[in-house]
Amino acid sequence: MFKVQELREIIKLVDASTIEEFVYENDGAKIKLKKSNGVVTEVVAPKQEVVAQVEQPVSQPVVQAAPQPVQVANEVTVEAPKASVASDESLHKITSPMVGTFYQAPSPDAAPYVKVGDKVSDEKIVCIVEAMKLFNEIEAEVKGEIVEILVKDGQLVEYGQPLFLVKPE
Template identity: 75%
Template sequence: MFKVQELREIIKLVDASSIDEFVYEHDGAKIKLKKNIEVVTEVVAAPKAQVAPVVQQPAPVAAPTPAPVVEVTAAPKAEENKAAQTNVDESLHKITSPMVGTFYQSPSPDAAPYVKVGDSVGDESIVCIVEAMKLFNEIEAEVKGQIVEVLVKDGQLVEYGQPLFLVKPE
């Protein structure tokens, strides 16, 4: 099976290249990445390990440059998050992820979260960290307001342009 770090490096290389499709097979495991088309991923695990289902998701429509995405297992929570986001009040500001990575709500596992529902934030307030390729990127609110909802869980993988927080602007 592939390590998360290896998958991230492959995604970054494919994204930076001019190719639209990449297929890699090793020891019975297969990765297939496609970009700039409707179906963006397909992952099949080795038969001797646990077999992961084929995951196919539509490409994000609003993203200016869609990045290739790899899902190792089916994630019903992601579908629930998308369903919750469709009923969002349009007056709320969405703080989105500027990159593919892992969402962390606090600077360390034993520290308090940067923000929680009901907290007021300024335009330069740090609301979370997105870790990509062992770099921890602090994400700022970029708007003054009050946190209405946290849309992702701590340690969850997030995609480029994925909403992380909803903020009621002041």
């Protein structure tokens, strides 16, 4: 059976991509996603079918459980990024280029790529965003000093979501 977090991540990845149809089967559970105006998602698990319809942009999907012709609606809220103390417009924002999971270090037992106060060059790797088991290294894009880390290690991030604030040199 799929976890809710896994389903959300898959829906967001397919929604952000150019693919029109996605099918995945594992241990008797099946996910089938098709795009049209919004994203229509069908999840078939043993003795259960779940259908989710998401209007663009992805903000509050409606989930309908249908073992019988009964409909149940649940709201899913997406956490907004916390307001930054240093909301200075002169700061450069390093943003996520994709939907995925944010990691501060190359492995759980390794030191983080950067900490608050570290100096970075434009090609310095500052984090990893993992999407569908692919680990994508994110570069600073600017020379400067890390002022704030806006997300927590292991947190799901959206496309374009600010990850770091950098004071450019």
